[in-house]
Each structure stands twice: as C-alpha cells, then as structure tokens.
Amino acid sequence: MPIDFWYKLVNTLPFEWAHYVFMENALLAVLLVTPLFALMGTMVVSNRMVFFTDVLGHSALTGIAIGVLLGFQDPVLPMLLLAVLLSVGVNLLKNMTRASMDTVLGVLFAFIVALGIVILSRRGGFAKYTGYLIGDILTVTPAQIGWLLAIAAAVMVYWLAAGNAMIFTSISSSLARSRKVNTFWVETSFTLLLALVVILSIRLAGILIINSLLVLPAAAARNISRNMRAYTAWAVLISLFSGISGLIVSFYWGTASGATIVLFAAACYSVSALFGAGRNR
Amino acid sequence: MPSGNKGGGDGLLNTCEHCCTRVEDLTVKLGSNVILSRVNLHVNCGEVVGVVGPNGAGKTTLLRTLMGEMPYQGKISFRVGGNPSQTPQIGYVPQKLHLEKGAPVSVADLVASAVTRRPVWAGIDGSTAGRVKEVLSLFSAEHLVKRKIGDLSGGELQRVLLAIAMTPAPDLLLLDEPAGGVDAKGLALFYRIVRGLRQTHDISVILVTHDLAGIYSYVDKMVLLNRGVIAEGAPQEVLADGKLVEVFGAALWNISCLPDIVKDKGKGGDNAD
Numbered sequence: 001m002p003i004d005f006w007y008k009l010v011n012t013l014p015f016e017w018a019h020y021v022f023m024e025n026a027l028l029a030v031l032l033v034t035p036l037f038a039l040m041g042t043m044v045v046s047n048r049m050v051f052f053t054d055v056l057g058h059s060a061l062t063g064i065a066i067g068v069l070l071g072f073q074d075p076v077l078p079m080l081l082l083a084v085l086l087s088v089g090v091n092l093l094k095n096m097t098r099a100s101m102d103t104v105l106g107v108l109f110a111f112i113v114a115l116g117i118v119i120l121s122r123r124g125g126f127a128k129y130t131g132y133l134i135g136d137i138l139t140v141t142p143a144q145i146g147w148l149l150a151i152a153a154a155v156m157v158y159w160l161a162a163g164n165a166m167i168f169t170s171i172s173s174s175l176a177r178s179r180k181v182n183t184f185w186v187e188t189s190f191t192l193l194l195a196l197v198v199i200l201s202i203r204l205a206g207i208l209i210i211n212s213l214l215v216l217p218a219a220a221a222r223n224i225s226r227n228m229r230a231y232t233a234w235a236v237l238i239s240l241f242s243g244i245s246g247l248i249v250s251f252y253w254g255t256a257s258g259a260t261i262v263l264f265a266a267a268c269y270s271v272s273a274l275f276g277a278g279r280n281r
Numbered sequence: 282m283p284s285g286n287k288g289g290g291d292g293l294l295n296t297c298e299h300c301c302t303r304v305e306d307l308t309v310k311l312g313s314n315v316i317l318s319r320v321n322l323h324v325n326c327g328e329v330v331g332v333v334g335p336n337g338a339g340k341t342t343l344l345r346t347l348m349g350e351m352p353y354q355g356k357i358s359f360r361v362g363g364n365p366s367q368t369p370q371i372g373y374v375p376q377k378l379h380l381e382k383g384a385p386v387s388v389a390d391l392v393a394s395a396v397t398r399r400p401v402w403a404g405i406d407g408s409t410a411g412r413v414k415e416v417l418s419l420f421s422a423e424h425l426v427k428r429k430i431g432d433l434s435g436g437e438l439q440r441v442l443l444a445i446a447m448t449p450a451p452d453l454l455l456l457d458e459p460a461g462g463v464d465a466k467g468l469a470l471f472y473r474i475v476r477g478l479r480q481t482h483d484i485s486v487i488l489v490t491h492d493l494a495g496i497y498s499y500v501d502k503m504v505l506l507n508r509g510v511i512a513e514g515a516p517q518e519v520l521a522d523g524k525l526v527e528v529f530g531a532a533l534w535n536i537s538c539l540p541d542i543v544k545d546k547g548k549g550g551d552n553a554d
Contacts, residue, residue: 042402046384163400164393167386171378171430178348178373178446178455179395226429227387232402276383 003028003142017251022138026247026257029140029148033201034213034243034261036152038235039159040197041218043190047170050215051102052090055109056195057210059083060202061116064129069119076199083195086112091188135206135258137247144204151196158193162186167228206258213258216265217242223269223276238268300360301326301485302347302369302453307355309339309346316342318509319355324453324502326360327479329486331500331516333493335529338507340489341376344455347487348373361452362483372451374442376458382431388441389413389426395445420444420474436467443474450482460492468492472499493520493529 010024017023044053063079072078090108094101120126165186168176173183198210205213221234246261253260304322308315317339324330334340345351348371359369380386390401392413399409417423422440425433433441439459446454459471476499478484490496496516497503503519505511505528512522519525 046386159402160400163402164398167390167394167401171380171386171391172375173379174345174348174350175373175375175378175442175445177350178371222383222385225385226427227385228390228402229404231385 003145015248017248023247023251025140025142025145026137027244029137029145029204030243030247030261031240032145032148032152033204034217034239035236036148036155036197037201037214038217038221038239039155039232040194041214041216041239042221042231042235043166043170044194044214045218045222047187047190049191049194050211051105051109052191053194053198053214054211055090055105055112056083056086056198057202057207058109058113058116059086060132060199060207061120061129062112063116063199064132065116065119079199079202080195083199084192087191087195088188091184091191095184095187132202133206133208134256135202135204135209137204137257140204144200147200151193151200155193155197158189162189166190204258206256209258209262212262212265213239216262216269220265220269220272223272224279234272238265238272242268300324301328302487303356303358303360304347305356305358307343307346307353307357309342309351309353316508317346317353320506320510322504322510322513324485324487326485327483328501329476329479329488329499330502330504331496332487332489332504332506333491333496334506334511335491338528340491340506341457343506344373344457344487344489347371347453347455359453366452369452370449372446372454374439374446374454374456374459376461378430378438380431384429384431386430387426388417388422388428388430388433391430391441392416392426392445392448395448416444416448417441419447421470434464434467435462436464436471439463439467439471440474443471447478447482451484454478454484454486456486456488456490458490458492459488460490460495465495468495472496475499493525 006028007021007024010018010027012018044050059082060079063082064075066082067075067078070078086108090101090105093104117126120129165176165181168179168181169183169186176183176186198214202210217235217239218231220238221231225231225234242261242264246264247257249255249264250257250260300323302322302324304320307317307320307322309317320343322330322343332340332343342351346353347357359366361369389405389410393399393401393405393409396412396416397409399406405413414423414426417426420440420443422437422444425437425441428437430438430441443456454475456475460468463471472495475486475488478486488496488500497520498516500516502513503516504513505519505522505525507528511524511528512519
C-alpha cells in the first residue's frame, strides 16, 4: 500500500505530531486538498462566485437533512445531488437573466439553511450534526483520501483543457463565444466540479469555513500577482503554507484544524494586501 | 481618408454579388419588446461599415445577432471567399470587459490564450511569447505585453482587444462602441489601424458607434440605425440626410468637427419648424 510508505516517511520526522496516524492522514489530506482549493479558488474569485460557493457549502446542511429524512446511512449522496442541482440551476438562471445574482443567491442561502436547520432540529436533535459545521480533518480515512485524489486528477485535466477558455469566459462571454468557446459548458462543468470538491471535502473542512479555505488563498494571491501564472502559483503556495502550518499548530493548541488553517490564510491575506498596496503606490 | 470605390460599391450593392454579410428583413424581439425591426443590411467584402445610432437603437443587439447569440426572424447569410458559409470566422471587440481593476490577467496572458491552447496559468513558453509580441506589434501594442489588462487606458485596451479579434484572421470583424473611454488621439489611431486592415486582410468590418463625427472619414458606408435602418449610403449622403437630425436631435450640431453640410441641414430643419 502506498499509504504505508507515507506513514513510514512521516514517522521519520523528529516531531511529536508525526507519530500519530491521524496526523499522518490529515497531513496527506492537507497536501492534496489545499492546492485543489487554491486552484478552484482562483476561478471562484475571478468569476465573482464567492457568494455562490458559500451557498453551495451551506447546502450540505440541507443535503444531510434530506438524507436523514430518506433514511440514508451516509449523507454524501443526497448532499451531492442537492449541490449539483443548485449548481446547474443557478448557472441556468444566470444565463437566462444576465442580471445580478446577488439577491437571488441571498434568498436561496436563507431558504436552504433554514430548511436544513428545521429538519435537523426536529425533537432537539441538531447537536448530533454540529461536527459538520466545524469539520474535522483529523478523522480523514485513506479511502476519503483516495476520493480526493480522484477529484484532484479531474480538476487538473479540466484546468489543462479549459484553462484559456475560462479566462475568455470570465472577462466577456460574447468575446469567448466569438472565439468558438462553449461558454455554457465551460461554466457548467466548472460549477459541477466545484460542487464535487465542496461536498466531498465538507466533512474535513466544515460548512462554516470551507468557503474561506477556497477564497482566501486566491484573494491573497490576487493582491501580489500581475499575471495568471503568478496568480495560480501564489494561491497554491499560500494555501499549502496555511494548510501545513494550521494543521501542525492546531495539534499543539488543541484547536479545530480547519479554523486554524483559515487564520493562517487570513494572515497571509493581510500581509499580501499591505505588500500589494505598497507596490501600487 | 475617404474611400476610393464609392461609385462601384453602390452598383455592386444592388446585385449583391460581392456581399460578404447580408441581413434581410431581420427582426429581433426580447419578450414583447421589439429591439430591431425589419433591418436590411448589405456589407460588401472588404468594406468598412459604420452603424451609427443613439443609445438604445439596437446596435449591440445587431452585433450579437450576427454572432448567433440572439434568436431572430429574417435571414442572415455570409460568404467567405466567394462561397456561402454558415460559420464564418468572426472577430469581436466588445464594448467593455467584465474585469476588475486589480485582476491578475496580463496582456500577454490574454493574447497567448488566443494563439495557443497551452494553458497560460502554467506559464508562457518562448515561442508563444514570440508570437504574442508579433501579434501585438501589428497593433502598436507590443510595449503593453507585461501590463495588467485592468491597468490599460481605453485606447490601449481597444488595440489589445483588436489584436485578439484579429487572431486568427477573421472573415468579419465586429467592433462594439470603440469610442467608449478612448481619447480623440487614441481613437484616430484605432480607426487608422482598422482602416489599414483592409489592405492586409480579406475582411469586412462592421463598426457600431454613436461617435458619428469620429468615424465618418474612416468608413465606406454609413448606416443610420434606430431600431430599423433610417438611412444608409456613403457617409456624405447619410450626413446630408435630414433624418440624421431627427434621430440624433439637437445634440448633433454641438459636435464642432461635423461637416458643415450637416449643421446647415440641421439648422434648416429647425427653422422650418
């Protein structure tokens, strides 16, 4: 098993945390998920989809609720179905109206969160699900890591195939179409990938903070980048740095890893904002 | 810079043997709202046509319909190299971009995206960088290569977008309001470059604008559009047409660089009222 090789490798590190299997799993998950989040985040920020991904993350709550109602053991399937439905629906709506989606998303957000809470809080049972709100990367299993690897591969293929088409699509859909880019397909497949990434990592990252993990590295990279290569590279680096530092620090502090990672990413954002402002002057 | 083949152009227009783009009886509706009504438009190969009209006249809708983005009634046909074509290569320069000022997209990124399928986020290799410079240099924009798109002036952005629209060389070039946010000097340079494209490329150009004064010396034909075609012909003829004043209203003779013929006509119409 390649995972055993990984355990041996991390075990050779002279740190206390490196001797726990849950930390070894978590570190592997962080090394996989943070660059993935960074890549997706660059496009989320460029395409002004920050609010949308927040709705997507919170829809997990309702997905779990529907799963509970229908008697699912593992709520991943209903969560995924709801997220896919939302992605396609919002994308269709955006293409039909060309209007600002701000209010529509706000209404959707309120409705979906309320529905989830109402169903899950029946007979005072909501406390069972609070784990989903904060997430726990320390519970990650090798099987989940396998799934994340598969999504990471899919995202990489998409990035290689549609990278340039995405740039045109995000700056002017008419310009993109004049260049024979199928903008509907580019946008729809991106939002579907986004739904997959968000839902399959929601257990690790948590409903409340998954959006920060997606958005912060890209937002920080944007402050200091002058082209797409720098933007992508900085986002991945900042995300990896925050992920590794946050995970290790959370071990010693005894805090939730996801939120600790977000704090590191937020610190990176502040530094990059100062640095960017200094350079533009 | 008046065009040289006006007489011939008018003759050909009737038979339309040399039409590269032909719009017949085009009606575009958005819900119950009629945006374009029974528009007829013939664009000869190698011709630069200026479509002028006030805001809300349906100019941008006309371009989007030509690009196949709007449902319509009527007929649109294209010819490429003398043969009918369903899918001509269309170059398009949009009026504005959906882009924030700080967005990390450089001129090189955008042009490289047009010349290669290799994703620019992975970096621009040497041969692509060479082609990017080559393309930009044709449009007096090679010095902008490292700048961010959002930091460009209006005129610089127009030239970069034109470079992209011309890569690969299109059969039909559509320009949407190139005058927006561009100073007079930048605009003259832009129109000169567009005009120059006719010498180097087998291309027809449709230029949509409310900048009547700016384009009249650069176009072969002018079309006055206000939901329908109000007048068309050589620029001098359209400018001399009394309908111009009806469409544009009193604002027209504040434009000092318009030819005298228009101002006389406008004042004449005014007195008659």
